[in-house]
Amino acid sequence: MKLYKSLLATVLLGGFIASCSEDGVWDQASLSDLGATEGTTFAFNNTTINYTYYPADVMKDMVVNITVTRGTTEGDVTLPISASFSDGSLISGPESVTFANGSNTASYPITILEEFEPGISASAKLAIDTTALGIPVVTQPEALKPGYTAEDSIQHVKDSINYVIYKTRLSEFKLATTVTIQKDYNWESLGIGTWNDTYFWGTSAEVEILRAVENTSIYRVMLDMESIVTKGGDDVDGNQSTSVNITILEKGQDFRGITIEEEDLVYWTPINTGYSDDGLDVIAYHPMDFSANWARYNTYSYVARYQENGLPAYIYISGLLLLQGTSSGWAPVQSGTPIARIVFPGVKVYNYSASIEYAGLFTNPDGQVYVLADYALSGADAQTAESVKVAVISQNDDAEAVADAILAGDYPASDLEDVIKGEQIQIAMPEDLTGKLQIILVVIDKNEDGTASEVKNVVAANFEYYGGANPWTSLGEGYFVDDVILPLFGYDPDPYPVTIEENSETPGLYRLVKMYSAVAADFGVESGTGDVLVYAENPNAVYIPLQPLELTLGSNGPFFISTDAGELVEEYGFDRVYGALPDIFGKLENGVMTFPILEEENSAGNMVQYQLWVILNGSHYFAGLNGAFSIVLPGAEESVKARYSQRSLAASLTRRLNSGSFNGEKAQKTMARKALIHMRKNLNK
Numbered sequence: 236m237k238l239y240k241s242l243l244a245t246v247l248l249g250g251f252i253a254s255c256s257e258d259g260v261w262d263q264a265s266l267s268d269l270g271a272t273e274g275t276t277f278a279f280n281n282t283t284i285n286y287t288y289y290p291a292d293v294m295k296d297m298v299v300n301i302t303v304t305r306g307t308t309e310g311d312v313t314l315p316i317s318a319s320f321s322d323g324s325l326i327s328g329p330e331s332v333t334f335a336n337g338s339n340t341a342s343y344p345i346t347i348l349e350e351f352e353p354g355i356s357a358s359a360k361l362a363i364d365t366t367a368l369g370i371p372v373v374t375q376p377e378a379l380k381p382g383y384t385a386e387d388s389i390q391h392v393k394d395s396i397n398y399v400i401y402k403t404r405l406s407e408f409k410l411a412t413t414v415t416i417q418k419d420y421n422w423e424s425l426g427i428g429t430w431n432d433t434y435f436w437g438t439s440a441e442v443e444i445l446r447a448v449e450n451t452s453i454y455r456v457m458l459d460m461e462s463i464v465t466k467g468g469d470d471v472d473g474n475q476s477t478s479v480n481i482t483i484l485e486k487g488q489d490f491r492g493i494t495i496e497e498e499d500l501v502y503w504t505p506i507n508t509g510y511s512d513d514g515l516d517v518i519a520y521h522p523m524d525f526s527a528n529w530a531r532y533n534t535y536s537y538v539a540r541y542q543e544n545g546l547p548a549y550i551y552i553s554g555l556l557l558l559q560g561t562s563s564g565w566a567p568v569q570s571g572t573p574i575a576r577i578v579f580p581g582v583k584v585y586n587y588s589a590s591i592e593y594a595g596l597f598t599n600p601d602g603q604v605y606v607l608a609d610y611a612l613s614g615a616d617a618q619t620a621e622s623v624k625v626a627v628i629s630q631n632d633d634a635e636a637v638a639d640a641i642l643a644g645d646y647p648a649s650d651l652e653d654v655i656k657g658e659q660i661q662i663a664m665p666e667d668l669t670g671k672l673q674i675i676l677v678v679i680d681k682n683e684d685g686t687a688s689e690v691k692n693v694v695a696a697n698f699e700y701y702g703g704a705n706p707w708t709s710l711g712e713g714y715f716v717d718d719v720i721l722p723l724f725g726y727d728p729d730p731y732p733v734t735i736e737e738n739s740e741t742p743g744l745y746r747l748v749k750m751y752s753a754v755a756a757d758f759g760v761e762s763g764t765g766d767v768l769v770y771a772e773n774p775n776a777v778y779i780p781l782q783p784l785e786l787t788l789g790s791n792g793p794f795f796i797s798t799d800a801g802e803l804v805e806e807y808g809f810d811r812v813y814g815a816l817p818d819i820f821g822k823l824e825n826g827v828m829t830f831p832i833l834e835e836e837n838s839a840g841n842m843v844q845y846q847l848w849v850i851l852n853g854s855h856y857f858a859g860l861n862g863a864f865s866i867v868l869p870g871a872e873e874s875v876k877a878r879y880s881q882r883s884l885a886a887s888l889t890r891r892l893n894s895g896s897f898n899g900e901k902a903q904k905t906m907a908r909k910a911l912i913h914m915r916k917n918l919n920k
Contacts, residue, residue: 276306277314277363279412286416288351290449294418295350300342301361301414303332308339315364316343325349325357326416345414353449356417363410373401381841420447422455425546426580430456434556434574435508436467444579452483454547456577460509474516475509481550481577483538491523493530499538503552507559515558519574522554535573540683542582549578586614587691589623591676593698594659604664608674608696610651620680621688623651625662630671630697638677638693648677669702707736707746711869714879715747718864719796719849720754720786728863730879735869743772747866751784751794762787767796769828769866770804776813777821777828779847780805795850796858799833802848826871832862 280302288294303314312334320326327346334341345359365372376394379387422445431439440459447453460475481503484495490502506519522532535553542548553573578584594607606627612618624641626648628634640646654662662674678692699705713735718728731753738744751763765785771777778800786794800820803812813820821830830846835857837843846859858864867879 278304278409279361279363280304280409282409282412284412284414286414288416288418290353290418290421292418293350294347294416297347299345299347299414299416301345301412303334303341303343303363305334305339305341308337310334311336314341317362317364319360321358325351325355326359328359328361345416347416351416351418353418353420354447354453356415358416359414361412361414365410373398379841420449420453422446423448425454428456428580428582429578429584430458430463431576431578432463432467432574433576435510436463436469438463438466440466442577444577452485454481454483455479456481458506460506464508464510469510471509472511472516473509474507476505476507479506480504481552483547493523493533495533497534497537500533501536501538501550501552503536503554508556512558515560517556518559519552520555520557521552525555539576542579547577547579548582549576549584551576585616585691587617587620587678587680588612588614589617589676589678589692589694591660591674591694591696593674593696596664596700597661604700605661606664606672606674606698606700608660608662609658610660610676612678614692616680617678617692620678620691622679624648624677624679625651625654625660625674626677627662627665627668627672627674629668630673632673634673634675634693634695635690637675638690641677642679642688642690651676664700667702669700671697671699673697704739706738706740708739710735710737710745713747713869713871714867714876715750716863716865716879717751717754718846718861719858720751720788720794722860728861730867732880735866741772743770743774745769745771745866745868751786755786755788758788760788762792770801771821771823771828773813774823775820776800776809776817777823777830778804781850792851796847797850798830798847823868825875826868827875828866828868830859830864832859 284301286299303316305312305314313331314334315331316329318328318330320328325348327348328344332341332343343361351357375398376391379391383391425444425446427441428444429439430442440462442459443457445455445457447455455478457478458476461471464471464475481501482490484490484500484502486495486498488495502523503521505521505524508517508519510517521536522530532553536551538547538550540548551573552575556574590611590613592609594609597605597607599605612620612623617623624638626637626641626646628637637646641648649662651660654660660674660676673695675693675695677690679688680691681687682689711734712732714730715733716728716730721728733750733753734748736746736748738746745768747767747769749764750767751765752761753763755761755763763784763786765783767779767782767784769777769779779796779798780801781795781797784794784796786792798819798821800812800816803816803819818831819833821828832844832846834842834844837857843857844860844862845857846862846864848855849858850856867876869876
């Protein structure tokens with residue numbers, strides 16, 4: 236029985252695989268079978284056409300003519316047209332278009348049947364019958380079924396390439412077009428506000444914000460994506476959106492097939508950021524643009540605060556960032572990291588930014604232990620706040636909950652000015668508080684109308700303190716083979732040095748100090764500072780519980796790791812899991828920890844081999860796909876450590892010398908984005 240398959244409450248996603256080169260791909264396709272050449276006889280003028288009318292325009296009985304061209308003027312020709320309409324009660328069109336002798340153009344008429352209300356749109360998808368041109372229809376091949384052969388795989392690749400080329404040719408030769416007809420609102424300007432990019436580039440731009448006269452719950456933000464993207468160090472391709480419409484939804488209303496269950500939620504139209512990756516633009520979508528499975532994320536786009544005049548003060552939007560025309564992307568919707576914040580004209584934006592960093596311990600002649608910390612109140616409003624409090628608490632305590640208790644007077648804390656010694660914080664260690672701790676700094680100020688105080692910001696720094704002897708003893712330098720992060724970027728698994736400690740109170744409990752800091756350094760960032768616990772009290776039952784790496788690469792992170800055994804032990808206890816599933820645990824032999832290669836069925840029904848999980852944004856991804864993840868203790872034989880040492884140094888130097896992308900913030904962001912795209916592309920593999 237595979238107990239862990241029924242117990243792991245995770246999203247089982249496809250594994251990481253290194254991206255392959257595109258060299259030689261196109262010449263594998265049977266282009267001659269596609270029939271599409273530059274001599275294609277018929278074509279539309281454009282692949283997308285938009286017609287916008289205004290409230291004063293009378294649209295009923297109007298005819299919108301779409302031009303079709305041909306490569307000759309000879310003969311009367313009737314060309315079949317495949318047409319589908321989003322709303323047949325509003326627009327319609329014939330099944331063919333006729334070219335008159337002597338003309339190389341013809342008009343396909345779309346008739347507007349009824350008057351459009353402001354804000355309403357309808358679309359027509361038109362396509363020239365390619366079979367009439369001698370171009371056979373190429374369909375997308377189905378996913379391979381379990382048990383496929385190498386020959387099946389090769390053929391599937393060829394069929395997939397043919398399909399891509401077929402779709403590309405249809406676009407290149409304009410054999411299909413989408414026509415959108417809409418009636419816009421009248422718009423009144425509210426003035427100049429601010430667009431703050433909070434996910435990708437961390438930049439901002441002034442934007443004009445408009446309100447629809449006929450529907451005052453709809454706003455239009457005139458975007459300046461070029462400024463946003465270029466300030467962040469990237470380039471735009473000229474296709475970026477120039478505006479986005481934002482609709483404030485009413486509780487109880489039915490919108491796009493979903494009943495709105497909360498107040499102040501908003502819907503926003505898709506945004507082309509203008510940033511391109513591998514030639515495809517990054518498009519931002521609201522979750523409502525997708526299936527009902529995304530409905531739980533709709534609450535992450537909302538009006539955060541209103542002004543006294545009833546207008547929004549600022550709005551947060553969050554959704555999916557996908558590569559144009561694909562289901563691949565890198566930005567999961569989440570409440571903590573919205574895509575952008577829109578600040579309305581005349582609204583003051585407060586800045587309560589602050590930071591704190593642990594700086595050590597100090598014991599005075601009386602034996603009193605003090606915690607030292609560096610701090611900064613970088614936000615202008617933080618510097619003038621009503622009060623700033625400092626406290627030392629356990630890492631098991633929720634810092635924000637403690638901050639609320641401090642505000643209410645239910646938890647003791649010191650005023651910042653009372654614990655500043657020179658330029659550092661120096662606060663007495665609370666009695667009987669040992670182990671993994673954190674020092675928190677809480678900024679408190681009056682609310683918007685000045686009637687009450689509220690917590691404006693909480694920052695924290697972790698450290699450790701043991702009142703008695705420190706139970707952690709350093710064993711020296713060991714190694715671990717990273718089969719988690721490197722493969723995301725197309726690199727082979729390689730060993731990294733790491734300081735390893737053992738717990739004197741629990742022999743066999745090991746701690747890898749700042750485990751992924753060396754990996755992060757290879758990528759030119761300061762990260763990966765999380766200490767990772769490995770339980771090997773029983774050398775035949777080694778496991779890693781779910782825990783953070785404190786690793787962030789570009790805009791992605793933080794990353795967590797775990798083994799199946801580690802997650803199950805935390806939930807069901809060691810004895811029960813080891814008794815039922817001993818084979819899912821790792822082993823410690825001769826100073827080397829190895830982990831079994833397990834199998835799991837992914838969402839496409841294929842079996843994937845893996846050793847552990849990497850967790851990002853709450854989703855589990857297969858890791859250790861090469862079966863290489865392992866840990867070498869400092870006490871292993873010198874010959875074993877020497878092999879790891881030489882390989883680690885050589886691999887690290889090779890990556891640094893051969894990859895210019897290991898330097899620079901812009902490159903890191905690009906690499907991180909591609910890594911998550913990589914994970915999402917393999918969702919069904």
